Structure formats: structure tokens, C-alpha cells
Amino acid sequence: MQISRISEAEKVTDSELDKTDRKILALLQEDARLTNNDIAERIHLSPSQCSRRRARLEREGVIAGYHARLDGEKAGFGLVNFISVTLATHNRNNAARFAELMARLPEVQEAHALTGEMDYILRVVTRDLRGLSDFVNETLLPHEAVQNVKTSIVLETLKDTGALPIGLD
Structure with missing residues (x-):
């Protein structure tokens, strides 16, 4: 809700x-x-x-x-990936095109603009390596906003919580 x-x-x-x-x-x-x-x-x-x-x-x-909160592995999405993205050009229109792409992709759980070498970092879930390959090669790389991607596959998750450190003083 x-x-x-x-x-x-x-x-x-x-x-x-x-x-x-x-x-x-x-x-x-x-x-x-x-x-x-x-x-x-x-x-x-x-x-x-x-x-x-x-x-x-x-x-x-x-x-x-x-x-x-769903268990990704039990729901069939056993592969967690972090994908760094560099945009093809750095202007407002291209960033907007990339943001529109991110909004349409249910595999993308998080998308953050960064400082430094890469423009964005994505947290993406896929069913398997084939799903990751398809996502990168058929969705990200062909998109006009994207120049380069670097993919990292999560081997083990030590902590995964969206909880904020509220603190009760």
C-alpha cells in the first residue's frame, strides 16, 4: 500500500x-x-x-x-547483481531517458546516481546468469542513453535490510 x-x-x-x-x-x-x-x-x-x-x-x-518483503531466492530470483552504468552523453535529456528506462524495468530494485567514475549504480535481480546476460545485452547496452556497463554478481549477502537506524535515545 x-x-x-x-x-x-x-x-x-x-x-x-x-x-x-x-x-x-x-x-x-x-x-x-x-x-x-x-x-x-x-x-x-x-x-x-x-x-x-x-x-x-x-x-x-x-x-x-x-x-x-519477499525472499528473492525462494521467489525464483536467485541472482543479485550490482551494475555500474556510464551514460553515453552527460546532459539533462539523456539522464531523463535513462531515468525513464529505470522506471520501466522491474528487475531494477534500486538505481542511484553517483559521483565518481560511473554515473549510476543499479541493484538488479535476475533468475539466473542467462537472465542477467539478457538484461545487460538486450536491455541496457542497446539503449541510447547507455555507453558502458560493469556488472558484479553477489556471491553472498551478509546483510540486507531497508530498516533505518531510528534510535530510541
Whole structure:
């Protein structure tokens, strides 16, 4: 479920999160299926107060959405890859074309613009080496925005969490 967005000016800042907000966020990061009653019980708050706080955190964009976390290997996507991309030309139009490509590709889990030698780093999942080869040779390299790619295959994942270090002070 995606939460509706608000303007940048209306978003809450880290310094505006109190200890109770942080407790709510920490619990939801552990298990997003917790009900307001479950959370309220754990942090000694009334369910209605918990509900209001949670709704505010959603409205202000601190809680961006709720998602099921899937096991890639068990779901048939056993190969995790990091792909560095250099653009063919460095201008706004080419960067926009590349961003449009990234938005269309479900294999791309993350895409980040970088400083340094490469322009972007992608986290891509594929079913196997053949899928990776097809992705690189039939999707990335032929695209007009792309000049060069370098691929690294993940051998072992030591840690994979999207949780933020909320800290409860």
C-alpha cells in the first residue's frame, strides 16, 4: 500500500520526531502488520493516540508505504547483481531517458546516481546468469542513453535490510 504524498515543505523533519514517534516507527519496521492496538499496548499509549500519531506519520511522508518483503531466492530470483552504468552523453535529456528506462524495468530494485567514475549504480535481480546476460545485452547496452556497463554478481549477502537506524535515545 502506497501512502499519499505531501509537499516537501510540509514533511516532518528528524528533529520533530519524538521518542513515541520513534518507538512506533521502530515497531513498524520490525513488523508492518502490527495493528494500532498492538503498538499502543507495547509502548503504553492509548490506541486512539497511536492511531493519530501513525496517521500523521503517514500523512507527513515519514511512513512511505507498507510492503511485503519477499525472499528473492525462494521467489525464483536467485541472482543479485550490482551494475555500474556510464551514460553515453552527460546532459539533462539523456539522464531523463535513462531515468525513464529505470522506471520501466522491474528487475531494477534500486538505481542511484553517483559521483565518481560511473554515473549510476543499479541493484538488479535476475533468475539466473542467462537472465542477467539478457538484461545487460538486450536491455541496457542497446539503449541510447547507455555507453558502458560493469556488472558484479553477489556471491553472498551478509546483510540486507531497508530498516533505518531510528534510535530510541
